[in-house]
Amino acid sequence: MEPMMAAIYATLLIAFVLDLLGHQRFAVRSLFISLALCILLFLWEIYSPVYGFRMPWLQVEVAPLSAPFAG
């Protein structure tokens, strides 16, 4: 079960409202719960069953050694 975007925004909104009402400690707790949910959803979104977290379409190649570094 993936984290829900709605839960992330709900906890964020709760944090803002608690902060406005003066409950700073609970507001920060709610904010960090939303942060944890956000990180989980981010990792879930970028994970691919085929590639994992890799991005094989970004190709790099070894630069040919020029004379000063060729040994």
Added chain:
Amino acid sequence: MSEIKHIVTLTASALNGMFLLAMLLALAIVLTTAMVLQYGFGEIPCPLCLLQRFAMFGCCFGLIKQLHSDSESGTGISLIFSSLLLVISARQTLLDIVPRPGHEYVGTAIFGIHMPVWSIFIALALLIGLAVRLTLFGGLRSAPAVESHLIRRSAQGLAIYVVFICAVNFLSVIVQCGVDQCHTSEYRLLH
């Protein structure tokens, strides 16, 4: 001598407040622009775009907290969420940088630059801005508390506006995603 010190402290306090207020205002404008593009031009945000908005709201939370206190915890929160914004936007840029079916940039470009790339610039600007603020007003002693009545009132008004657009975004997410995975093709609850 003590009067001069008091004037310097008041000036530093006002500058500190204006600096934080300017950063909060800039973020509120960016978030409002994103909402105008969504509702006015029919651009449905992708999941990573919504997470970037979330990171910007987190930065706003830190800035609002910083405006109302003389500790630096608000700046710390903003730094955490700016870093999160940078990570998410950089990853999305790397995901979409090579055109592949189903992996194009979502939405139209603004001044030739797509939203994830703009988010990288915004995150870098936030990190630099917060670092500059800490350099100017931080240090061993805590930053001077914002004492100006005008700045306090402006900060309060802007904070209420940010909470309002956060509430609008929450409702929008419910309409777009329901309580499930988000898609950029449609508003789930409208179909």
